[in-house]
Amino acid sequence: MRPLEIAIAGCGVAGLACAALLRARGARVVVYDKLEAPRPVGSGLILQPVGLHVLDALGAGAAIRALGAPIKRLYGKSGARVVLDVRYAARGKHAPCGLSVHRGALFQVLYDAALAAGAQIEAGREVIAAGDGRLRFANGAESPRFDLVIDALGARSPLSRQPHAPLPFGALWASLDWTGPFDPHALEQRYEAARKMVGVLPIGRLPGESKDRAAFFWSLQHSAYEAWRATPIEAWKGDVRALWPETAPLLDQISAHGDLVFASYAHRTLREPLSRECVHVGDSWHCTSPQLGQGANMALLDAFALAHALETQSNLDAALGEYARLRLWHIRLYQAASFLFTPAYQSESAAAAWLRDIIMAPLSRLPPAPALLAALVAGELGAPLGAMESRSLGV
Numbered sequence: 001m002r003p004l005e006i007a008i009a010g011c012g013v014a015g016l017a018c019a020a021l022l023r024a025r026g027a028r029v030v031v032y033d034k035l036e037a038p039r040p041v042g043s044g045l046i047l048q049p050v051g052l053h054v055l056d057a058l059g060a061g062a063a064i065r066a067l068g069a070p071i072k073r074l075y076g077k078s079g080a081r082v083v084l085d086v087r088y089a090a091r092g093k094h095a096p097c098g099l100s101v102h103r104g105a106l107f108q109v110l111y112d113a114a115l116a117a118g119a120q121i122e123a124g125r126e127v128i129a130a131g132d133g134r135l136r137f138a139n140g141a142e143s144p145r146f147d148l149v150i151d152a153l154g155a156r157s158p159l160s161r162q163p164h165a166p167l168p169f170g171a172l173w174a175s176l177d178w179t180g181p182f183d184p185h186a187l188e189q190r191y192e193a194a195r196k197m198v199g200v201l202p203i204g205r206l207p208g209e210s211k212d213r214a215a216f217f218w219s220l221q222h223s224a225y226e227a228w229r230a231t232p233i234e235a236w237k238g239d240v241r242a243l244w245p246e247t248a249p250l251l252d253q254i255s256a257h258g259d260l261v262f263a264s265y266a267h268r269t270l271r272e273p274l275s276r277e278c279v280h281v282g283d284s285w286h287c288t289s290p291q292l293g294q295g296a297n298m299a300l301l302d303a304f305a306l307a308h309a310l311e312t313q314s315n316l317d318a319a320l321g322e323y324a325r326l327r328l329w330h331i332r333l334y335q336a337a338s339f340l341f342t343p344a345y346q347s348e349s350a351a352a353a354w355l356r357d358i359i360m361a362p363l364s365r366l367p368p369a370p371a372l373l374a375a376l377v378a379g380e381l382g383a384p385l386g387a388m389e390s391r392s393l394g395v
C-alpha cells in the first residue's frame with residue numbers, strides 16, 4: 001500500500017510532534033507555517049510526565065531533559081497564607097516530576113526530531129482555508145492534494161469553526177537570567193486576591209547556551225494593557241515589588257515595556273476533532289488558560305494518539321474515529337478543570353479568591369487530595385496513555 005500523504009498546518013508543538021511521529025510510521029509529511037523562519041512564541045512552560053512520555057516515544061526525551069529544569073512543586077502564597085502547594089511526589093516517592101523548559105528549547109528539540117524523521121517544512125505559508133485534501137494560502141496558492149489535512153494552527157486557527165472565547169486576563173511574560181532566592185525546582189507564585197498574580201518559573205536553558213533562565217510573569221487584564229503601557233515602567237515595578245519583594249533582582253533586568261510580551265488567553269473546546277476538511281490537534285481543538293499547565297502536554301498527547309490510531313486501524317476513517325475516542329474524555333476533563341480553576345487565580349472575583357484561600361487550600365491538604373491534585377497537575381487523570389502502547393515509535 002502506498003504511504004499516506006499528510007499535510008500539517010502549523011509548526012508548533014502539536015504540528016512538529018505529529019510530523020515526527022507520523023513520519024516514523026512511514027507517512028509522507030509536509031508541514032506549512034506562516035512564519036518565514038518558524039520559531040516559538042513566549043517564554044517557558046512545564047512539560048508534565050505525560051508530555052515527557054510522548055517526547056520519549058519520539059526519541060527527544062534525553063535532549064529536552066538536558067535543557068530543562070525538573071519541577072517538583074507548585075507553590076503559591078496570598079499574604080502569609082499558603083494557598084497552593086502541589087508536590088509531584090504526593091503520587092509516590094518515585095513518581096516522575098515535571099520538566100520546565102524554555103519554549104525555544106522545546107521548539108528546537110521537536111523541530112530537529114521532525115527534520116531528522118524526514119518531514120518537509122514549508123515556511124512563509126499563511127493558511128486561510130482547507131478543503132478537498134488541500135490547504136489554501138493567503139497569497140492565493142494551493143497545496144497539492146493530500147490524503148489527510150491536520151490542523152495544528154493553534155488557538156486562532158482559521159480552520160477551527162467555533163470561535164475561541166477570549167478570557168479577560170492574560171499575562172506579561174519575560175525570559176530573564178535566573179537569579180534570586182527562588183526554589184530552582186518549583187513554580188512559585190504570589191497573589192493579591194485573584195486580581196494580582198506574579199510568578200517565577202525556572203526554565204533551564206536554550207540550546208547552545210550555558211546560562212539558566214527564569215520565566216517571569218505578571219497577570220494582567222486584556223483591557224488594562226494600554227494603561228499599563230502608558231504607566232512608567234518603574235511605577236509598575238514598584239507594584240510587583242510590593243506584592244513580592246524578592247523579585248527585585250529579576251525586575252532589575254527589565255528596563256522597558258518592550259522587555260515583556262503580553263500573552264492573551266482564550267478558551268474553546270470543539271465537540272469533536274473531525275470535520276470534513278481536516279482533523280484538529282492541540283489548541284485548534286482545545287485551548288484554555290495556562291493555569292493548569294496542560295496545553296503543550298495535551299498537544300503532545302493528541303499527536304501521540306493520532307499516530308497510534310493511524311498505526312493500529314485498518315483505514316483512515318476508522319483511525320480518525322479511534323483518535324477522537326482516545327482523546328475525548330481526557331480533553332473534556334482537563335478543559336473543565338481549567339475552566340473551573342482559572343477564576344481562582346485570575347479574576348476580579350473576591351468570592352473566587354475567598355473560596356481558594358478559605359475552602360480549597362485547607363481541603364487540598366487533607367488526604368487523598370494531595371495525591372489527586374498531583375495527578376491532576378501531572379496530566380494523569382483520565383488515564384490518557386492507558387489505551388496506547390508506551391513503546392518508542394523509533395524516530
Ligand SMILES: Cc1cc2nc3c(=O)[nH]c(=O)nc-3n(C[C@H](O)[C@H](O)[C@H](O)COP(=O)(O)OP(=O)(O)OC[C@H]3O[C@@H](n4cnc5c(N)ncnc54)[C@H](O)[C@@H]3O)c2cc1C
Pocket residue numbers: 009010011012013014015032033034035038039042044045046047048125126127128152153154155156157158171173263264281282283284290292293294295296297298299
Ligand atoms: C503564556 C502561556 C503559558 C503557557 N504555559 C503552559 C504550560 O506551563 N504548560 C503547558 O503544557 N502549556 C502551556 N501553555 C499552552 C501551550 O503553549 C499551548 O497549548 C501549545 O503551544 C499549543 O500547541 P499548538 O501546536 O496547538 O499551537 P501553537 O504552539 O500555538 O502553534 C501554532 C503554529 O501555527 C502557526 N500558525 C498560526 N496561524 C497560522 C496560519 N494562519 N497559517 C500558517 N501558520 C499558522 C504558528 O506560527 C505556530 O507555529 C501556555 C500558553 C501560553 C500562551
